Amino acid sequence: MSVLDENIGKASDYMAGFREKGVLNHIGGESVPAVSGAMFETVSPVDMSVLAQVAKGAEEDIDRAVAAAKGAFADWSKMPGAERRRILIKVAEAIEARAEEIAFTECMDTGQALRFMSKAAIRGAANFRFFADQAPSAEDGQVTRTPTQMNTTSRRPIGPVGVITPWNTPFMLSTWKIAPALAAGCTVVHKPAEFSPMTAKLLVEIAESAGLPKGVLNVVNGFGEDAGKRLTEHPDIKAIAFVGESRTGSLIMAQGAKTLKRVHFELGGKNPVIVFDDADLDRAVDAAAFMIYSLNGERCTSSSRLLVQESIYDDFTARVAEVAKRIKVGHPLDPETVVGPLIHPEHEEKVLSYFEKAREEGATIAAGGEKIGDQGCFVAPTLFTAATNDMTVAQEEIFGPVLTAIPFTDEDDALSIANDVQYGLAAYLWTNDLNRAMRMTDNLQAGMMWVNSENVRHLPTPFGGVKASGIGRDGGDWSFDFYMETVNVSFPRASHKIPKLGG
Numbered sequence: 488m489s490v491l492d493e494n495i496g497k498a499s500d501y502m503a504g505f506r507e508k509g510v511l512n513h514i515g516g517e518s519v520p521a522v523s524g525a526m527f528e529t530v531s532p533v534d535m536s537v538l539a540q541v542a543k544g545a546e547e548d549i550d551r552a553v554a555a556a557k558g559a560f561a562d563w564s565k566m567p568g569a570e571r572r573r574i575l576i577k578v579a580e581a582i583e584a585r586a587e588e589i590a591f592t593e594c595m596d597t598g599q600a601l602r603f604m605s606k607a608a609i610r611g612a613a614n615f616r617f618f619a620d621q622a623p624s625a626e627d628g629q630v631t632r633t634p635t636q637m638n639t640t641s642r643r644p645i646g647p648v649g650v651i652t653p654w655n656t657p658f659m660l661s662t663w664k665i666a667p668a669l670a671a672g673c674t675v676v677h678k679p680a681e682f683s684p685m686t687a688k689l690l691v692e693i694a695e696s697a698g699l700p701k702g703v704l705n706v707v708n709g710f711g712e713d714a715g716k717r718l719t720e721h722p723d724i725k726a727i728a729f730v731g732e733s734r735t736g737s738l739i740m741a742q743g744a745k746t747l748k749r750v751h752f753e754l755g756g757k758n759p760v761i762v763f764d765d766a767d768l769d770r771a772v773d774a775a776a777f778m779i780y781s782l783n784g785e786r787c788t789s790s791s792r793l794l795v796q797e798s799i800y801d802d803f804t805a806r807v808a809e810v811a812k813r814i815k816v817g818h819p820l821d822p823e824t825v826v827g828p829l830i831h832p833e834h835e836e837k838v839l840s841y842f843e844k845a846r847e848e849g850a851t852i853a854a855g856g857e858k859i860g861d862q863g864c865f866v867a868p869t870l871f872t873a874a875t876n877d878m879t880v881a882q883e884e885i886f887g888p889v890l891t892a893i894p895f896t897d898e899d900d901a902l903s904i905a906n907d908v909q910y911g912l913a914a915y916l917w918t919n920d921l922n923r924a925m926r927m928t929d930n931l932q933a934g935m936m937w938v939n940s941e942n943v944r945h946l947p948t949p950f951g952g953v954k955a956s957g958i959g960r961d962g963g964d965w966s967f968d969f970y971m972e973t974v975n976v977s978f979p980r981a982s983h984k985i986p987k988l989g990g
């Protein structure tokens with residue numbers, strides 16, 4: 488039996504429970520169907536087979552989940568941080584113990600390749616460990632003194648929060664939002680993306696089996712316009728942590744306005760990788776290709792615009808095209824696969840429409856530019872050359888393994904092209920000139936920049952974007968600032984003069 492066949496068999500075994508019982512909501516520690524009884528299908532983009540029926544939550548399900556989160560808040564938020572830490576470390580261990588199940592399920596539900604997803608659970612567990620370790624000190628603040636007063640600040644968990652996540656790498660992303668919320672003492676209602684509901688259910692089950700009290704984490708499946716919308720409007724939800732498209736972020740901001748919702752947005756990107764002719768070009772080729780063709784290009788920080796200095800443009804893009812043509816596209820559970828199927832036929836159609844658009848607007852298709860096979864959502868790793876920054880394929884987030892290469896003349900030209908998009912999530916810069924790197928990073932409009940490196944994550948650093956790419960930062964202590972309220976209490980150090988009025 489081939490490794491692929493063996494993996495397909497294992498995945499089928501792992502998902503048997505979902506096939507038989509469906510992917511139910513999880514409220515107050517119980518697996519429950521939607522109040523209406525409605526279900527929808529989750530299909531595998533590998534072959535469009537139905538993986539499971541999913542509870543189609545709506546307003547009443549969100550209301551129940553919020554009531555559960557509100558009920559659990561008093562105990563969870565008052566639990567000593569060290570005790571929350573102990574439980575969350577156990578959650579991390581339980582995630583690691585089921586890493587293969589999480590990875591295989593995620594591959595089948597999303598189409599992401601196993602070579603990347605095998606690390607998803609490990610990274611998810613790392614998120615839990617990192618934020619758990621900060622739970623004991625999350626409340627800490629500072630003391631500031633005047634001659635007469637002593638001010639003490641501290642932080643308190645804001646309350647039950649809503650977490651709304653997208654379908655690309657859903658497990659890892661969910662832990663990135665949920666772990667700090669729980670470590671801060673908040674309780675959570677999670678609304679996973681409708682295209683990829685499975686691993687959110689695994690997460691809550693794993694967390695409760697590791698000791699997370701019932702009601703602290705609740706999951707309601709369903710669509711954005713009903714379940715998602717209600718969550719953002721619910722008066723008992725104090726903040727919404729959202730990861731998804733920029734235009735959904737705008738909707739959520741409007742929906743949350745009436746209840747003055749605090750929002751944290753991690754949104755879209757059209758991130759440039761800028762390559763100067765003095766760079767280490769061998770490394771730059773590998774990094775540029777990795778950052779667009781890994782994770783199916785369905786990655787907010789993907790380097791989807793390749794800006795190359797004119798003098799090396801033809802040679803460099805030819806090398807990237809060669810890499811793109813050699814990449815193995817295939818079944819996500821094949822260990823050799825780099826690019827799996829895109830998440831869903833709707834998304835595939837969107838990505839394919841850009842191939843047409845690029846041709847119409849005069850770009851050259853140097854690699855890919857076509858669908859592969861007639862079963863499943865497979866598209867070829869694609870490179871557009873001879874592109875200009877005003878083309879649709881240079882401006883819009885395609886969210887697939889599709890790279891648009893644009894030449895530039897000098898630093899000023901590179902900067903103006905790099906910044907001339909609505910987004911500002913990440914930027915990658917390749918040059919061996921330190922002064923140039925300083926000038927460029929001072930002026931690039933991006934929340935995160937990597938010099939001569941691909942996206943090497945470090946959890947204590949701030950993660951987030953500027954412009955249409957987001958509001959707020961995650962990572963380090965920034966996550967706690969979002970999930971907690973800072974309060975100040977002032978005590979007298981001496982008997983200061985209080986003005987007497989009316990006497």
Ligand code: NAD
Pocket residue numbers: 651652653654655660678679680681709710711712714715716719730731732733735736738739742752753754755756786787884886912952956957
């Ligand atoms: P999406 O915005 O369509 O959906 C994301 C989530 O929002 C889903 O759970 C959906 O059901 C929900 N939703 C939709 N409409 C809603 C509404 N009106 N009210 C409340 N919830 C609603 O995004 P997607 O297509 O699932 O994901 C891809 C997008 O996510 C890309 O733009 C990508 O760049 C972005 N993303 C950003 C980051 C980041 O860190 N910046 C990370 C990953 C993905």
